[in-house]
Amino acid sequence: MPILQQILFVALFIIAIWLFTKKAGEIKRNIFLGRPENRNDNPSKRWKNVLLLALGQKKMFKNPLVALFHLIIYGGFIIINIEVLEILLDGILGTHRLFLPMLGNYYAFIINVFESLAVLVILVCVIFLSRRNIIKLKRFANKDLDGWPQSDANYILFIEIVLMSLFLLMNATDQAIQLNGSEHYKATGTLFFSSFISPYFSSMPLTSLIVFERTCWWFHIVGIFSFLNYLPYSKHLHIVLAFPNAYYARLNAIGQLNNMPSVQNEVLYAMQPELAPTNANTPEKFGAKDVFDLSWKNLMDAYSCTECGRCTTACPANITGKLLSPRKIMMATRDRLEEVGLNINQNKAFVDDGKSLIQNYISIEELRACTTCNACVEECPVSISPLDIIMELRRALIMEDSNAPQEWNSTFSNIENNFAPWKFAPDDRANWINEMPNN
């Protein structure tokens, strides 16, 4: 019997890892559908960003209480993984609490730390669920999240509560079995939180207890395998991508827009034709209409977004009732990219579906509302720049489609002909000098 369980466990483990790797490969492929962009310079500064922004969650601490809550779930998640290591080894080797003999008295201490974290994680998940569903915090009770995104967020919190509860129940029944004296279940010492639940199981017969304990153990670990495979379809993917996203975050001043060397050169050759190469290539497309025209980092941004809505809450356009929501820009980019990925899965290579990011997913009205104030970029805890995407789409609107509001066309022609956005005579530019005092 035990060997069958081991085989089943190993099979489930391999399937879980295989499915996850396959989907992760698809996501990686989708990200690299984007334009190449070199983000490998200055590694020391990049590692510092990983430490501060991803590991240290610096931006979260703009609101220390929420940061603490988030840190509990995040810390709980990482630290409890050490316990998952033991569970994995037990499952493969057919052992029970493999680390107990090695760690001796320290074992109970360590498990007690895990249990404390589990209890804290449950508490915080309950707080987070109530923020979404009872208090209805403005950035969560928002139409951006209607449908799947709202359910996704609730599922994640619910699954975490279930996983943590199973862990505590597993320990509680284990202690009840220990009292009954079973050779396989060695004394762990008191496990503080689960020992409160343990007495409720004391009247159960030993065989039922063992079945109960095993059931919790199996559901817990299968739950973790399932959760792993849920990640790629969820906003929860940020727990993985926040790290590379911090590493590859732009290091330039936040006010600097990406240069377009192709346009720079075209202007240069127009002004100084002698510099133009004889075999000048026809320039690439200008700006972005679809995900293929964005850079790979823009696409990784989309997969890293945890839909927290800090960007949208800080966006002056959104605050004043405009259609623009930086969070929605990121969600739309991911949705389109997933659609493109599915298209590739089905057809081996992308087959034109007559759709594009602009128009089908993001409207012109949204793009036109942006003040380029960078509040969204400043807010984002996982180093996303919604502004980068907005700007690339704006560039395509103007330079590919000549699609500008009439006022902007006048502004452009004024800048071009009068060297100022308004229609004043360039010769009058310094007229203010004549009005200087004592003149």
Added chain:
Amino acid sequence: MKVNTMAEMLANGQTPEVLFWVGCAGSFDQRAQKITKAFATILNKVGINYAILGKEEACTGDPARRAGNEFLFQMMAYQNIQILNGYGIKKIITTCPHCFNTFKNEYPELGGSYEVIHHTSFLQQLIDEGKIKLKEGGEFKGKKIVYHDSCYLGRSNNIYEAPRKVLEALDAELVEMKRCKSNGLCCGAGGAQMFKEDEPGNKRINTERTDEALATGAEFIASACPFCNTMMTDGVKNREKETEVAVLDIAEMIAASME
């Protein structure tokens, strides 16, 4: 008071220490011209050896670039860099955070590298060095002033302290809005919004920001950007508070308080 252009100085065989880049708003907009004149007055009084480009100055291209018109931006950048490099300009002072950001962050990779100083940083420097002497008990002494952060000065370039330090020198009571510094709310003018109607919504951005400033009970809203100034001035008028609350650039406040 005389304001020289680069061309005039060159003709007289002189080299100015700095270029005062006036910007389009500062040159043409009637309200912003007052800021320009105030700052030029300060430069003259302190005896800074400066010049302006005059008719040779042209839009940096910032609104074009942010609207998405990279061609026009690159054209303006090319022309401006030709002129600036032609005069051998090393140091630029500007009263416009948008021009400041373009010079500081966007022209260098196009071949235009200069030391760029925003006028609030320059004013702080002059006050610290004792070159600007302020009147005892000036017009702003003890008055409540709220400073509105310009996005292109603050978030884009991390200049939060210089304008505040200058305002503190006025002996005023400096108050803050809840959304300040890196959390500051835009006035609504950036990204070429200044030059078009708002998209449909339930409030104008400048009204939202002005309401926040008015709620502090300040008598003066201090700005450091001609576009923010216009937006906040419109907001104050919209709320019919123009008799109680004045929107002033920091340069205007200093010019009015100098000995």
